Amino acid sequence: MTNIRVPSDVPARLDDGFERIRREQRLPGEFPRAVLDEADWVASVPRFGGRDLTELPFVTIDPLGSMDLDQALHLERLRGGYRVWYAIADVGAFVRPGGAIDAEARTRGETVYMPLDKVPLHPKVISEDAASLLPGVTRPAAVWRIDLDAEGRTVGADVQRGLVRSRERLDYDYVQAAVDTGTAGGTLALLAEVGRLRLELERERGGVTLPTPEQEVVPDGGGYRLEYRVPLPAEAWNAQISLLTGMAAASMMLDAEIGVLRVLPPPRSGDLAKVRRVADALGVPWPGGASYGDVVHDLDPKNPQQAAFLHESKVLLRGAGYVAFNGEPPKLAEHVAVAAPYAHVTAPLRRLVDRYATEVCLAVAAGEPVPQDVEEALAGLPDIMSATGRRAGAVERACVDLVEAFLLRDRVGQAFDAMVIDTDEHREGGQVQLADPAVIARCDGPLPLGEQVSVRLTQADPATREVRFTLA
Numbered sequence: 001m002t003n004i005r006v007p008s009d010v011p012a013r014l015d016d017g018f019e020r021i022r023r024e025q026r027l028p029g030e031f032p033r034a035v036l037d038e039a040d041w042v043a044s045v046p047r048f049g050g051r052d053l054t055e056l057p058f059v060t061i062d063p064l065g066s067m068d069l070d071q072a073l074h075l076e077r078l079r080g081g082y083r084v085w086y087a088i089a090d091v092g093a094f095v096r097p098g099g100a101i102d103a104e105a106r107t108r109g110e111t112v113y114m115p116l117d118k119v120p121l122h123p124k125v126i127s128e129d130a131a132s133l134l135p136g137v138t139r140p141a142a143v144w145r146i147d148l149d150a151e152g153r154t155v156g157a158d159v160q161r162g163l164v165r166s167r168e169r170l171d172y173d174y175v176q177a178a179v180d181t182g183t184a185g186g187t188l189a190l191l192a193e194v195g196r197l198r199l200e201l202e203r204e205r206g207g208v209t210l211p212t213p214e215q216e217v218v219p220d221g222g223g224y225r226l227e228y229r230v231p232l233p234a235e236a237w238n239a240q241i242s243l244l245t246g247m248a249a250a251s252m253m254l255d256a257e258i259g260v261l262r263v264l265p266p267p268r269s270g271d272l273a274k275v276r277r278v279a280d281a282l283g284v285p286w287p288g289g290a291s292y293g294d295v296v297h298d299l300d301p302k303n304p305q306q307a308a309f310l311h312e313s314k315v316l317l318r319g320a321g322y323v324a325f326n327g328e329p330p331k332l333a334e335h336v337a338v339a340a341p342y343a344h345v346t347a348p349l350r351r352l353v354d355r356y357a358t359e360v361c362l363a364v365a366a367g368e369p370v371p372q373d374v375e376e377a378l379a380g381l382p383d384i385m386s387a388t389g390r391r392a393g394a395v396e397r398a399c400v401d402l403v404e405a406f407l408l409r410d411r412v413g414q415a416f417d418a419m420v421i422d423t424d425e426h427r428e429g430g431q432v433q434l435a436d437p438a439v440i441a442r443c444d445g446p447l448p449l450g451e452q453v454s455v456r457l458t459q460a461d462p463a464t465r466e467v468r469f470t471l472a
Contacts, residue, residue, distance in 0.1 A: 006115035006217045006403060017402045017462055018114055025395050027119045028108055034100040039123035042094045042101070043130035048140050049093075050161030057167045058087055059187055060133055061238050064171040067128035068111070068120070068349045072141070072166045073241055075190035081155065082148040082194055086245050087141035087164045089131045091348040091355045092362075095122070097373035109388025111350040112395055115403065120350075127349045135166045142345075142358050144245050152197030157248035159358075159365045176234040195237025198244060199297075207339035208293045208317065209236060211301045212310050215438050217403060226407055226437040230301045242346045243338060249361050250341035254333060256364040260324040260357050260381050262344050264335045267292075267316040275313045278422070281450025284309045292316060293339070305450070308421040308433050311440065322353060322382040326375065352388075353381050401465035404439050408460035408467055415472045418455045420447045432469060445471035
């Protein structure tokens with residue numbers, strides 16, 4: 001999802017700016033006729049199969065209005081632990097390797113989300129209808145069954161094809177309100193319980209989940225303003241179920257010595273030293289012997305200094321990629337932020353690699369050979385995902401820059417309170433974070449890291465998408 005939220009009734013000039021970003025980044029347009037024709041056909045005659053699990057009361061939890069529903073979950077309490085049922089949209093039941101949809105998906109790599117629309121990986125007849133785990137309809141799925149002990153540790157995992165029927169489409173605000181008011185029962189109550197246990201285990205492993213605030217455009221009288229939105233705990237609980245499944249998939253593929261992993265190397269010593277300096281400057285406690293993960297887990301993103309640290313410390317989590325293997329497992333098989341081997345398998349409607357990794361896991365779990373077309377495709381997936389991931393990242397950055405420049409365009413010359421969150425090593429200047437409006441931008445001048453300063457807006461140009469400040 002995009003990291004900036006924009007209402008649908010934005011001015012035409014801003015909408016035009018998003019369209020220019022699409023052109024600049026050469027995002028795919030409409031699907032070719034051959035792809036749409038194949039999608040219409042496979043949507044009407046999918047390869048249904050597997051165990052009938054429609055009696056399980058699955059629910060989906062996604063941002064409000066989502067139609068491409070990849071995951072549905074159902075949680076049970078067992079004697080001495082829990083059982084997680086996690087149904088993942090079975091894109092392999094619709095998309096045949098080597099077909100027109102598959103070929104087009106390999107050029108797109110992933111769904112690119114923009115503030116007002118998206119460039120989907122698959123045609124909507126698949127991603128928002130036939131394969132989507134919409135409520136009240138039977139859908140094919142790759143269904144994970146993961147058993148946990150009383151502390152939330154995995155004690156067994158399996159995956160198989162099945163048929164599921166989601167009961168409800170829920171959003172994060174609803175789930176959070178149900179938990180907070182004590183009205184949550186069944187799966188929602190257990191989601192909070194298991195999610196908290198898994199977060200504690202993540203901390204124990206040394207893993208990191210950054211609760212970085214998002215930017216959100218909200219109406220303000222006759223115009224708009226930018227605010228920060230802090231993610232809800234329910235979003236972190238739900239993410240832990242996805243991480244749990246990705247870890248189980250990685251373990252399964254490593255044991256079988258075939259698959260594709262999402263990996264992230266340890267941070268460079270220079271980056272870690274810089275982040276420690278930023279923590280000291282911002283007054284963020286970093287006790288001796290504590291890991292970066294220990295520090296992050298105790299932070300409050302509503303605190304301006306700590307929010308600034310969370311943003312700046314993202315440098316330690318850069319450099320993630322994919323590695324495919326068929327035979328001896330790779331030397332780098334761990335994702336340092338997860339603090340364990342990890343694979344992407346839970347978003348096949350939106351990410352190409354997930355479909356292939358899921359097919360590997362389904363074969364391994366069934367004791368069958370990995371299909372030849374899947375095996376042959378694995379080696380090329382890291383390059384595809386790397387290229388398309390860079391494009392998606394560039395689109396997101398450009399959209400954020402555009403929105404900031406557009407909303408500040410009439411305020412050039414005004415002064416704002418800001419916090420210095422980064423400074424250049426070899427010249428004056430760096431980055432500052434404004435609390436109101438919610439903007440992070442370049443600032444010129446001798447900046448004191450971690451201190452509050454007054455800055456003056458010198459440039460806000462929607463055409464170039466550049467925002468720049470100087471010390472006031």
